[in-house]
Amino acid sequence: MKQIADMVQRSADGALLANEEGTVVLWNKAAEHLMGFRAGEVLGRPCHDVIRGMTLSGHPLCSSSCAVGQRLGCGGGVRNFDIRTRTKTGKTLWLNVSSLPVPSRKKDRFLFVHLFRDISKQAKIRQLVQELQSVLSVPDERPAPGATLSIASASSSDNLPDVPATFPLSRREREVLQHLALGERTARIADVLCISSATVRNHVQHICDKLGAHSRLEALAIAFHRGTPFA
Structure with missing residues (x-):
């Protein structure tokens, strides 16, 4: 004993x-x-x-x-x-x-x-990831047959969320992160930014590395949650 x-x-x-x-x-x-x-x-x-x-x-x-x-x-x-x-x-x-x-x-x-x-920090991040998964799992609204969709209007800079200035990200990485926050997929981001899908994936990997995230969703949870360690 x-x-x-x-x-x-x-x-x-x-x-x-x-x-x-x-x-x-x-x-x-x-x-x-x-x-x-x-x-x-x-x-x-x-x-x-x-x-x-x-x-x-x-x-x-x-x-x-x-x-x-x-x-x-x-x-x-x-x-x-x-x-x-x-x-x-x-x-x-x-x-x-x-x-x-x-x-x-x-x-x-x-x-x-x-x-x-x-494990409070990990639990909060997990909860935010789950909330983001719930939001991002909502099916995208698709245009009616015959309708055209303007890339400029769908991804207007007015709709993009602000990325904290304290984050150690390049301008292009910030743009990719903003479009990820809108729930856009790799191919869509590549079209909007006029870059290849491979380049988008490279930017996403760099974003995760710099923010200490293990996935896109965790990077979003860190980037757009108050109390981030970079703030």
């Missing part, structure tokens, strides 16, 4: 140790820093009452009949999962949680460890 407690205390991640009843018996310094609760405010309380976890969509997850605790009680492991919670001051926090059972020599007695780390 002492060895487990020492390991939990030294963990760089937030960590708690709870008994088979779900009562917190150890709360480390990283957890204090992350959640804002001191050990004296947590020890002896039910785990679910401290963490107060919800799903990322806001549905209650932690409770006295916790499915995670039941699985740990049977000696089974639990894959890491993401939750939404609040700190002592009420700040919303997204956590990735890993849980492990700690067997005891006594029958029907056990401990379990919750290790949790802050």
Whole structure:
């Protein structure tokens, strides 16, 4: 037990140790820093009452009949999962949680460890990407048969969103990013800017590299979300 407690205390991640009843018996310094609760405010309380976890969509997850605790009680492991919670001051926090059972020599007695780390930035980006996917998945309006579509009118500079001036992008990269924000595909952007599709793809790759994004949608989430690290 002492060895487990020492390991939990030294963990760089937030960590708690709870008994088979779900009562917190150890709360480390990283957890204090992350959640804002001191050990004296947590020890002896039910785990679910401290963490107060919800799903990322806001549905209650932690409770006295916790499915995670039941699985740990049977000696089974639990894959890491993401939750939404609040700190002592009420700040919303997204956590990735890993849980492990700690067997005891006594029958029907056990401990379990919750290790949790802050994933708030990643969760916010993921949420923005999902919102953008929802918006960009709306089918494009197609012109009636026989109608003509002017490239100039469809991609008027008046309709293009502003790219923050602090972004380390070239003029052409800014133009490509603006057209991506309108939901335009590679071929369409190539036509509007009078460049090849391969050149458009190269610009998109450069944009992602400079913004630290892994996809077009993530680049859009970073570029047109207030609080960007470049602002």
